[in-house]
Amino acid sequence: MIPISRLAASVKPSATLAAGAKAKALKSSGVKVYDFALGEPDFDTPLHIQKAAAEAASRGETHYTPVNGIPELKTAICQWYSQYHGFTCKPEQVIVSNGAKQSIHNALAAVCDPGDEVIIPTPYWVSYSDLVSMTGAIPKLVTTTAEASFKITPAQLKEALSPKTKIFMINSPCNPTGITYTREELAALAEVLLPTNVTILSDEIYEQLTYDGVNPTCFATLKPELQDRTITVSGASKSYAMTGWRMGWAVAPKHVVDAMGTIQGQETSCPSSISQHALLAALSGPQDCVAQMREEFRKRRDFVCEKLAEIAGITFPKPNGAFYVFFNVQAFFNRQFGNTFVTDSLSFCNACLEQAHVSLVAGSAFGQEGYARMSYASSIEELAGGIAALKKWLQG
Numbered sequence: 001m002i003p004i005s006r007l008a009a010s011v012k013p014s015a016t017l018a019a020g021a022k023a024k025a026l027k028s029s030g031v032k033v034y035d036f037a038l039g040e041p042d043f044d045t046p047l048h049i050q051k052a053a054a055e056a057a058s059r060g061e062t063h064y065t066p067v068n069g070i071p072e073l074k075t076a077i078c079q080w081y082s083q084y085h086g087f088t089c090k091p092e093q094v095i096v097s098n099g100a101k102q103s104i105h106n107a108l109a110a111v112c113d114p115g116d117e118v119i120i121p122t123p124y125w126v127s128y129s130d131l132v133s134m135t136g137a138i139p140k141l142v143t144t145t146a147e148a149s150f151k152i153t154p155a156q157l158k159e160a161l162s163p164k165t166k167i168f169m170i171n172s173p174c175n176p177t178g179i180t181y182t183r184e185e186l187a188a189l190a191e192v193l194l195p196t197n198v199t200i201l202s203d204e205i206y207e208q209l210t211y212d213g214v215n216p217t218c219f220a221t222l223k224p225e226l227q228d229r230t231i232t233v234s235g236a237s238k239s240y241a242m243t244g245w246r247m248g249w250a251v252a253p254k255h256v257v258d259a260m261g262t263i264q265g266q267e268t269s270c271p272s273s274i275s276q277h278a279l280l281a282a283l284s285g286p287q288d289c290v291a292q293m294r295e296e297f298r299k300r301r302d303f304v305c306e307k308l309a310e311i312a313g314i315t316f317p318k319p320n321g322a323f324y325v326f327f328n329v330q331a332f333f334n335r336q337f338g339n340t341f342v343t344d345s346l347s348f349c350n351a352c353l354e355q356a357h358v359s360l361v362a363g364s365a366f367g368q369e370g371y372a373r374m375s376y377a378s379s380i381e382e383l384a385g386g387i388a389a390l391k392k393w394l395q396g
């Protein structure tokens with residue numbers, strides 16, 4: 001038998017992908033499942049983006065590209081930051097990857113040494129802690145509270161800092177909570193980091209999906225002194241409904257981008273050539289598709305919040321970004337549901353899938369016991385059916 005490495009054995013499979021797979025298995029046995037586990041827009045990639053990719057393929061853009069991405073795309077990313085955030089960066093500071101996930105991996109691998117600490121506000125996106133651990137660094141989880149809308153406070157950040165802290169990771173709007181930090185809140189965190197030499201890794205992948213007039217903040221624009229210590233990550237998966245195209249990017253000081261490029265070159269040579277042309281069309285083409293999807297998500301957010309609030313025992317801070325609601329399910333612990341005695345978020349979600357046929361992700365996967373995450377990237381009809389099934393199950 002081929003032995004499995006310590007690295008592979010220590011990595012947990014992605015909990016959201018695992019929850020999605022369970023729901024799929026149930027579906028394939030003929031059961032109607034309300035699948036709210038995956039963080040994936042249900043929209044098709046806008047047509048003009050698909051067309052640009054098809055044209056690129058027929059033009060013969062099917063070869064390896066420069067490791068860090070094609071020059072015209074890196075320029076388009078800089079123009080997008082300038083227009084969207086008033087952030088000035090140069091193409092040599094940009095690296096395009098096969099998804100934001102690869103950008104985060106590249107960034108951590110380029111900066112962290114074994115034993116370094118990486119501060120992660122909790123709840124956090126499922127992959128953060130494993131991506132950190134894979135570099136030999138240590139995730140330092142800082143638990144936030146629903147009362148604070150799951151935002152890390154400057155005092156908590158200060159307390160978590162140690163001589164070993166290498167990176168502070170921040171994700172706003174946040175997966176799984178759907179909460180967006182205000183500019184002032186982020187500036188207060190930046191203030192704590194100013195006198196240190198800690199690097200900031202800001203995952204802004206949901207930046208185009210905010211509601212209620214909330215503006216997303218690009219962390220790198222907060223303080224000029226922090227720009228050369230900030231790595232900004234984003235991508236096309238969520239805003240342009242492009243999950244399968246695997247397009248993400250990072251903007252960072254040139255020497256960091258060069259190091260990330262060396263790692264990427266050995267791992268995947270370059271990002272997909274055809275997808276890069278699709279991303280170029282996404283960023284430089286008409287943006288009304290984003291506005292339409294954002295408005296649709298906003299309607300669904302309102303609907304889901306209204307319906308969930310009608311279920312006794314469920315509470316949550318109202319999300320104002322991304323497409324998730326992270327709700328408290330502790331009122332249902334230590335209770336019998338069918339043949340399951342629910343004791344924690346995982347047993348709650350397993351029973352919910354098996355008995356109500358509603359697929360959610362347990363809060364424990366995001367480092368926060370007592371909660372469940374629901375993605376509302378589904379049609380209103382699906383959401384209505386799923387929440388009704390959840391309500392019926394919970395209220396017996």
Ligand SMILES: Cc1ncc(COP(=O)(O)O)c(C=O)c1O
Pocket residue numbers: 039098099100101102125171174175203205234235236237243246247248
């Ligand atoms: C917070 C966050 N960051 C990064 C990603 C990775 O996105 P992708 O690799 O599809 O670009 C996701 C996807 O779910 C996410 O939720």
